Amino acid sequence: MGRTKRPRDSKKDGSMKKESKKGVWTAEEDRRLAQVVEIHGSKKWESVASKAGLNRCGKSCRLRWMNYLRPNIKRGNISDQEEDLILRLHRLLGNRWSLIAGRLPGRTDNEIKNYWNCHLSKKINQKQMPITIPKADLERTKALENDHEDGSEEGTSRGVGESDVSFHLGELLDFSSEVPLDMEWVTKFLETDEGLCQFS
DNA sequence: AACAACCTCAACCGCATCAGA
DNA sequence: GTCTGATGCGGTTGAGGTTGT
Structure with missing residues (x-):
């Protein structure tokens, strides 16, 4: 360039x-x-x-x-699918770019981090700003968060700061509505120690 | 056309962790 | 168990490109 x-x-x-x-x-x-x-x-x-x-x-x-x-590096244009995956993974993992990158073949942590910083973080802020979450929803979210509090990634000594985007675990892990995109890893991830300690 | 403001992304920095002695 | 150098990672910077005025 x-x-x-x-x-x-x-x-x-x-x-x-x-x-x-x-x-x-x-x-x-x-x-x-x-x-x-x-x-x-x-x-x-x-x-x-x-x-x-x-x-x-x-x-x-x-x-x-x-x-x-490195061979097999994919450059440019992050597809919608990839973007969606990044969003979900970020909600799940926080700013652990290398982990996220590991799930996106050909993408580097640096690239994802950059993409996040100049595209997605803004998008999220925009989305969040005007939204008024229904009270009931908020309470449900809180309850869920409390349930999983210990697992809320204190393991990462840094980062995760931005992952304060509230979310429903169920919604996050509901991949039913999308094109199958090699998602078995999510299941596997949740079966690993790391995954377990985040959500137990 | 000129300038400013904003965007993108390669590369650096500093800290944490790992591995070998 | 401790020390030390190497590696990995996330945060940040800043040059160059693009867009708006």
């Missing part, structure tokens, strides 16, 4: 000690990184960086690989 980014001041960060290059990746850097990852695998990013002869920190290489160079 040809954006050029000026590197920001480097601060202390273990992985950024020796002055490594920052800013936009060049095609040549991409090529070298992809080559090394192909040969040595996507682990040990510090050594990948040095093997590729890139004056980049491992972290930066990892990010570039994960968000851009």
